[in-house]
Amino acid sequence: MSENRGILIYAQLSRNSEVVGVVAELASEAQKLSAKLDNEVISAVLLTDGTNIDNIKENLKNSGFDRVYVIKNEKFKEYSTDVYSKTIINLVSEIKPAIMLFGATTQGRDLAPVVAAALNTGLTADCTKLDINEKGQLAATRPTFGGNLMATILCKNYPQMATVRPKVLQVENIQVKDTEFIEKCVGPDCLNSRTKIVEFIQNIQEAGVTLSDADVIVAGGKGVKNEKGFSQLKELAGLLNGVVGATRGAVDMGLADSSMQVGQTGKTVCPKLYIAVGISGAIQHQVGMCGSKKIIAINSDEKAPIFDIADVGIVGDLNLIIPELITELKNRG
Amino acid sequence: MKIVLCIKQVPDTADIKWTENNTIQREGLESIINPFDTYGLEAALRLKKENTDVEIVSITMGPPQAENVIRASLSLGVDSGFVISDRKFAGADTIATSTTLAGAIKSKISDVDLIICGQFAIDGDTAQTPAMIAQKLGYSQITYVKEILSVSDNKITVKKEVEDGIEIIESDLPCVLSMIKPDYNLSRPLINGFKYAQEAKVPYYSMEDIGLLPDSVGIKGSPTYVSKAFRPEQKQGGEKIKAESSKDAVKIIMENINV
Numbered sequence: 319m320s321e322n323r324g325i326l327i328y329a330q331l332s333r334n335s336e337v338v339g340v341v342a343e344l345a346s347e348a349q350k351l352s353a354k355l356d357n358e359v360i361s362a363v364l365l366t367d368g369t370n371i372d373n374i375k376e377n378l379k380n381s382g383f384d385r386v387y388v389i390k391n392e393k394f395k396e397y398s399t400d401v402y403s404k405t406i407i408n409l410v411s412e413i414k415p416a417i418m419l420f421g422a423t424t425q426g427r428d429l430a431p432v433v434a435a436a437l438n439t440g441l442t443a444d445c446t447k448l449d450i451n452e453k454g455q456l457a458a459t460r461p462t463f464g465g466n467l468m469a470t471i472l473c474k475n476y477p478q479m480a481t482v483r484p485k486v487l488q489v490e491n492i493q494v495k496d497t498e499f500i501e502k503c504v505g506p507d508c509l510n511s512r513t514k515i516v517e518f519i520q521n522i523q524e525a526g527v528t529l530s531d532a533d534v535i536v537a538g539g540k541g542v543k544n545e546k547g548f549s550q551l552k553e554l555a556g557l558l559n560g561v562v563g564a565t566r567g568a569v570d571m572g573l574a575d576s577s578m579q580v581g582q583t584g585k586t587v588c589p590k591l592y593i594a595v596g597i598s599g600a601i602q603h604q605v606g607m608c609g610s611k612k613i614i615a616i617n618s619d620e621k622a623p624i625f626d627i628a629d630v631g632i633v634g635d636l637n638l639i640i641p642e643l644i645t646e647l648k649n650r651g
Numbered sequence: 652m653k654i655v656l657c658i659k660q661v662p663d664t665a666d667i668k669w670t671e672n673n674t675i676q677r678e679g680l681e682s683i684i685n686p687f688d689t690y691g692l693e694a695a696l697r698l699k700k701e702n703t704d705v706e707i708v709s710i711t712m713g714p715p716q717a718e719n720v721i722r723a724s725l726s727l728g729v730d731s732g733f734v735i736s737d738r739k740f741a742g743a744d745t746i747a748t749s750t751t752l753a754g755a756i757k758s759k760i761s762d763v764d765l766i767i768c769g770q771f772a773i774d775g776d777t778a779q780t781p782a783m784i785a786q787k788l789g790y791s792q793i794t795y796v797k798e799i800l801s802v803s804d805n806k807i808t809v810k811k812e813v814e815d816g817i818e819i820i821e822s823d824l825p826c827v828l829s830m831i832k833p834d835y836n837l838s839r840p841l842i843n844g845f846k847y848a849q850e851a852k853v854p855y856y857s858m859e860d861i862g863l864l865p866d867s868v869g870i871k872g873s874p875t876y877v878s879k880a881f882r883p884e885q886k887q888g889g890e891k892i893k894a895e896s897s898k899d900a901v902k903i904i905m906e907n908i909n910v
Contacts, residue, residue: 517818583686
């Protein structure tokens with residue numbers, strides 16, 4: 319029987335020193351897991367330079383953490399694989415959690431494998447479901463094989479680690495606790511970084527959110543045909559406080575930037591509403607967007623596979639429908 | 652400068668067929684180079700075009716037919732390559748795979764400056780192996796790299812794509828890069844490439860050849876194991892409406908976008 323106990327969650331901060339959304343999702347899920355593990359302690363590890371610290375603490379308290387390990391250093395101002403991973407490896411070696419979870423963000427997926435490799439333990443990537451099995455092990459389920467197969471994965475070493483896809487788990491029934499904040503020092507050997515961010519170029523669409531954070535995505539495929547079509551999608555997205563996405567086909571045609579691509583060789587998104595315009599719905603595209611809460615598809619080809627997964631499918635001419643939809647939304651103000 | 656290129660042969664996951672028992676039909680499933688590895692390959696070739704002293708070694712771990720992806724890389728301009736193949740490697744998770752690849756690199760390739768991998772493999776989709784190779788070799792790493800901007804004797808500068816934009820990152824060498832889809836087009840095979848690729852010697856190395864022990868590779872060296880694999884619930888499409896007019900279509904959409 320292992321001496322490892324408790325669930326540790328990486329409290330990732332955004333560039334503006336706010337706790338990213340997936341942390342609350344993980345905390346909420348951890349409460350369910352903990353209930354099946356004799357209420358083991360749920361902790362967060364926070365690496366901060368001190369900016370916005372009161373709000374961060376308030377956020378973590380409201381997310382239901384029992385304990386937060388606060389490690390403060392000005393070096394944590396910007397993310398570095400070296401500095402962050404070494405600090406977390408030290409903490410994990412000290413507190414010995416049974417489970418450690420990260421959001422499957424670009425940062426989480428950069429950091430977690432380095433930590434797992436250093437600790438020689440298993441890491442299950444980009445999970446969409448977590449559970450505790452009858453033996454008290456973490457059972458982490460994830461899509462694999464291009465979304466064609468689901469696999470439930472167990473780990474025989476500790477901590478059992480997983481990255482979890484943002485916006486999939488629900489935040490519900492949070493028990494706010496009297497969170498204990500424990501200050502930890504960072505080891506001097508942790509502070510050397512071999513990488514440096516020399517420049518950051520922000521690229522967020524007019525709604526001020528990223529493709530991965532957006533609640534509404536209006537995505538265009540080859541059926542949109544030209545730049546004028548895409549500028550209409552942009553206008554539509556703007557009216558819905560959403561952002562524009564694209565298929566690989568549309569990106570390859572030069573109609574959209576590759577940072578907008580949704581699907582296997584692009585991004586995975588889970589918005590509340592996904593409007594697929596002129597998208598046939600190849601499996602490579604579906605795997606990146608099928609987790610959307612509601613899918614509306616507009617396509618002139620009634621045999622398009624997108625209709626197999628759309629909640630609402632409209633067989634019609636997008637060149638007529640989109641402009642009218644824009645007018646209607648404008649009229650309603 | 653010496654570049655190691657990690658490539659993987661994967662089944663074409665866009666073309667999956669199911670057997671009656673709800674398992675994936677492996678027969679007749681076409682094998683391709685993992686698309687993300689072609690982005691890595693292209694990045695390496697571009698460096699070679701700009702710098703005459705670049706040497707690229709491509710490596711793959713897999714069954715003997717994985718030799719095909721090594722020969723394909725040679726036809727595009729990679730200098731040499733080898734296959735790491737052993738029945739004992741079967742069932743490897745990302746920890747065991749990275750141990751094997753790191754072991755092969757350490758024992759068979761000297762003076763490595765840069766390791767280039769694809770960010771994801773489309774069959775496993777874990778995106779973990781490159782980061783784990785970096786950790787095991789003690790190299791720095793940069794993930795989600797869209798483009799290599801410049802390389803000098805001991806530094807590399809790249810463009811990394813993150814959720815909210817682009818970071819320009821500088822790293823010491825040696826370094827492991829994980830590549831995502833670039834904005835430029837990929838190269839076509841060289842005129843002399845096919846001949847070179849056909850005639851080149853592609854060695855095979857076993858577990859013993861790269862100096863690893865059975866406990867660190869394959870199923871034995873894997874902390875994780877699959878307890879259950881199943882077909883995902885198919886999302887059922889809702890109503891499909893043939894709009895009589897665009898006005899009808901707009902009405903239906905308006906009723907459905909109140910989120």
